[in-house]
Amino acid sequence: MSRCHHCDEFSRAAFVRRTAAEAGRGLPAIEPGMPLPAGTGLDRRAFVTRSFGLALAVYGVGKLNLFEEGIARAASGPAQPVLVSVFLPGGTDALSVLYPALDGRYRQLRPSLALDAKDGTPFAEDNRLYWHPSLQPFATLHGEGKVSVMPAVGYTHPDQSHFTSRHFWEVGATQAQLVTGWMGRYLDHAGTRDNPLQGLSLDYQLQPSLASGKVPVASLASPDDYTFWAPGVWGDVEERMLEALQPLGARRSDPFLNQAAQASAQADRLRRQLAPFTGNGYGTPVPYPDGDDGFPKQLAGLAAMLAANLPLRCVAITAPGEYDTHSDQPKALADGLDLTARSLLAFQRDLEARGLADRVLTLVWSEFGRRAEENGSDGTDHGAAGTAFLIGTRARGQMVGEFPGVTNLDEDGNLRATSDFRGVYCSLLEQWLGEDAAAVIPGASSFQRPVLVK
Amino acid sequence: MPPVYRGPFGKPQAERLLWRAGFGPRPGEAEKLAKHGLEHAVHSLTHPGRERLRGPKPHDDHGRPLAPYDAWGHDELWWLDRMVRTSRPLVERMALVWHDWFATSAEPSNARLIIRQNNLFRKHALGSFATLLEDVTRDPAMLLWLSGTDNTKDSPNENYGRELMELFTIGADRGGYTERDVREQARALTGWRNDWNDNVGPVKFRFDKRLHDPGVKVIFGKRGRFDWRDSCRLCVQHRLHPSFFVTKLWSYFVPTRPSAATKRALEHLYVRSGHSVRPVVEAILKHPALYEGPRMVKPPAVYVAGLLRAVRRGIDTEDWVWLMNLAGQQLFYPPNVAGWDDTRWLDTSTFRARWMIASRVLEPHVLKDKAQLPADASKLLSRAETFFGSPVLTGRTHGELKRFARRALGDADAKWKKEQYPPLIENALRQLLASSPDLQTS
Numbered sequence: 001m002s003r004c005h006h007c008d009e010f011s012r013a014a015f016v017r018r019t020a021a022e023a024g025r026g027l028p029a030i031e032p033g034m035p036l037p038a039g040t041g042l043d044r045r046a047f048v049t050r051s052f053g054l055a056l057a058v059y060g061v062g063k064l065n066l067f068e069e070g071i072a073r074a075a076s077g078p079a080q081p082v083l084v085s086v087f088l089p090g091g092t093d094a095l096s097v098l099y100p101a102l103d104g105r106y107r108q109l110r111p112s113l114a115l116d117a118k119d120g121t122p123f124a125e126d127n128r129l130y131w132h133p134s135l136q137p138f139a140t141l142h143g144e145g146k147v148s149v150m151p152a153v154g155y156t157h158p159d160q161s162h163f164t165s166r167h168f169w170e171v172g173a174t175q176a177q178l179v180t181g182w183m184g185r186y187l188d189h190a191g192t193r194d195n196p197l198q199g200l201s202l203d204y205q206l207q208p209s210l211a212s213g214k215v216p217v218a219s220l221a222s223p224d225d226y227t228f229w230a231p232g233v234w235g236d237v238e239e240r241m242l243e244a245l246q247p248l249g250a251r252r253s254d255p256f257l258n259q260a261a262q263a264s265a266q267a268d269r270l271r272r273q274l275a276p277f278t279g280n281g282y283g284t285p286v287p288y289p290d291g292d293d294g295f296p297k298q299l300a301g302l303a304a305m306l307a308a309n310l311p312l313r314c315v316a317i318t319a320p321g322e323y324d325t326h327s328d329q330p331k332a333l334a335d336g337l338d339l340t341a342r343s344l345l346a347f348q349r350d351l352e353a354r355g356l357a358d359r360v361l362t363l364v365w366s367e368f369g370r371r372a373e374e375n376g377s378d379g380t381d382h383g384a385a386g387t388a389f390l391i392g393t394r395a396r397g398q399m400v401g402e403f404p405g406v407t408n409l410d411e412d413g414n415l416r417a418t419s420d421f422r423g424v425y426c427s428l429l430e431q432w433l434g435e436d437a438a439a440v441i442p443g444a445s446s447f448q449r450p451v452l453v454k
Numbered sequence: 455m456p457p458v459y460r461g462p463f464g465k466p467q468a469e470r471l472l473w474r475a476g477f478g479p480r481p482g483e484a485e486k487l488a489k490h491g492l493e494h495a496v497h498s499l500t501h502p503g504r505e506r507l508r509g510p511k512p513h514d515d516h517g518r519p520l521a522p523y524d525a526w527g528h529d530e531l532w533w534l535d536r537m538v539r540t541s542r543p544l545v546e547r548m549a550l551v552w553h554d555w556f557a558t559s560a561e562p563s564n565a566r567l568i569i570r571q572n573n574l575f576r577k578h579a580l581g582s583f584a585t586l587l588e589d590v591t592r593d594p595a596m597l598l599w600l601s602g603t604d605n606t607k608d609s610p611n612e613n614y615g616r617e618l619m620e621l622f623t624i625g626a627d628r629g630g631y632t633e634r635d636v637r638e639q640a641r642a643l644t645g646w647r648n649d650w651n652d653n654v655g656p657v658k659f660r661f662d663k664r665l666h667d668p669g670v671k672v673i674f675g676k677r678g679r680f681d682w683r684d685s686c687r688l689c690v691q692h693r694l695h696p697s698f699f700v701t702k703l704w705s706y707f708v709p710t711r712p713s714a715a716t717k718r719a720l721e722h723l724y725v726r727s728g729h730s731v732r733p734v735v736e737a738i739l740k741h742p743a744l745y746e747g748p749r750m751v752k753p754p755a756v757y758v759a760g761l762l763r764a765v766r767r768g769i770d771t772e773d774w775v776w777l778m779n780l781a782g783q784q785l786f787y788p789p790n791v792a793g794w795d796d797t798r799w800l801d802t803s804t805f806r807a808r809w810m811i812a813s814r815v816l817e818p819h820v821l822k823d824k825a826q827l828p829a830d831a832s833k834l835l836s837r838a839e840t841f842f843g844s845p846v847l848t849g850r851t852h853g854e855l856k857r858f859a860r861r862a863l864g865d866a867d868a869k870w871k872k873e874q875y876p877p878l879i880e881n882a883l884r885q886l887l888a889s890s891p892d893l894q895t896s
Contacts (some may be wrong), residue, residue: 232820243861260894263804264805
């Protein structure tokens, strides 16, 4: 059995989020002072006085009557830019993602973990840095001018709690009490009330960054898994069985019988809408990595949905791998980055092959970076500034903020941020999504906007 | 006294009662209960005698006994098994009510402590609410969940004091208490602590008067050197508590709000009985609104346990853990301290989960396509109904199921199809029946 190398807080936070989000409802504060995750959290005070409208909005009875119409209308409109958020859970080690191989201080801080120059690929924009060996796919895309690198992105007064820092990134502010996600708030302004697919959580539950206050958003683990199977039923009989869902869902006079009937009818409608993606699945013009992990398949499904002109605007997904590398870092990090980067390269190639590349930008982020000095168990502890990437043919392809180096660490021994994630969000809103950032990001005027889009 | 239902008490009424006050009938139980009449039927539920567990013993996917304290998800299976096999369905149902009322997650404690709390709910299922409240207040899982052991005289924590009033006894936004009352309750509730054992986790929960704030507090305008027992007592004696209590309790059994007269009568009953749960539940179970009003959506735990009871199947797989989770109810992991939202069980996502639950219930009973069955829609449907203990169906559902069977039989345009389709149709009828609006509600 492999050793568990993440910290308790991480697994606990992840677990609580999982259970809460699966229920799609409120969430207990797990520690005093801990913020509640957006959307799942609905700060507990508000919860009892106000009904849920976020995660469940898409499924809410009545809403789905609008679903088809909304999709049809939105799909017939002009192609909209799409933002995909890819979260690397656990706090990715920035000093391994892009590492200063020849820096004496780096080798001193990382006696067992330091990576050698010969293992990675030189980073063209800063000759001190090398790409992690698993990130060759990113190096390739960067060479094509399709990756903007943020080598040290973070915020002032960094918080080293997974839970808190992730929450900040998700809500787009360093505010513990904010309960809507930054993309959810964008959709509240720019989205519509009848198109749940505008905010798509590619997951079994809502990704908190998509938690909206007003408009519906959707959660779908994979477009091809919304199927209805019954044991010992196949062929004509199976078709007839599924046909029966609709009449069984016909309106009933009893309100709760009707609620159950509606669920049946709406499930049938969604099943039909997603039918092109189920059964035989969907084709992909390029190969994606094989394996058990759902990530490459979800990205392939996403490209297929975009190709089918489904009206997606913001999409959130969690990357494979586990980045909270308190111990046994080398293998865990290499494995996670490898599958993530190969999948994202395939996704990019897929979009290019389908002629969709100019419509999609992908932001890859983690809640923080890790401590510059390694710990005693082949790992690193929680740090501050981390690495983020913006990928796409429309990404400017130039570094945002410089690499701060390892000689001038902060008082906790962590990398200092040279860009602010809230400024990055402002730029994405204004330069990519065409929305006034002030309407979405608290205190937007105080953040510098890097040029991210070309 | 609140009004009592005087209409006919036949199988449909008995079936509804068994679903609302338990986990549905085993085959034949509704018919049997109907013979006794409403009065006796309710009495048998509220005075069930000693618990006897009936049916196959639970085991995991490998045929091993459940390990509720140790194996992930087995705590939930352990309870589900009680729901399926119990001879005291109302007691188990009340335990589910209290689990939602005092919604505590196993997350900050562990399976051992959450099962201990669960047994508390079972013990006080129909007893004194005042005693239940006291026991919950000092229950280890609750002390960890709502920061009871973090609440000390030097650094008071308002978590429990607030929920005690807001969610457990009085209700928010009713003018029942002020923010000052919250702070003073927190002070009165100080003094709980526990030790930590590296092997078993939190242990030795106890009141330590050195951590208790002995000073004078003012709660609901009353002054005194209050402690945790006073906190509970003051809440139960609060003028707004009886109305909160009966309304909340009612909502677990009847989906529409009680009339003002019914509410008053229930409050009266509650106070006169010395804050006893049983007479109030009895009155609700006999109330016309339960039999004449609309149906209710079954919570996922009730849906699963009920299907298993109907087909006389025990806990023989761990799949119920993830399936119930997909359906929106993971026992011992409520979404938050306010419990589950009973108005939102069904959506496209959880409907699919219930469909999968039905499939999983049916799997061991699936008919092979070699099975010889009559090519007759009515007979096939009647067999499917019998399979689930002949539940009462609406005309609409019955008609649609029959139409499906007729059409599917009509598709059999070759000899082999004529032979093979009937068992396929029978399997499909069971699936459609189990996931029909009729069986999702009661």
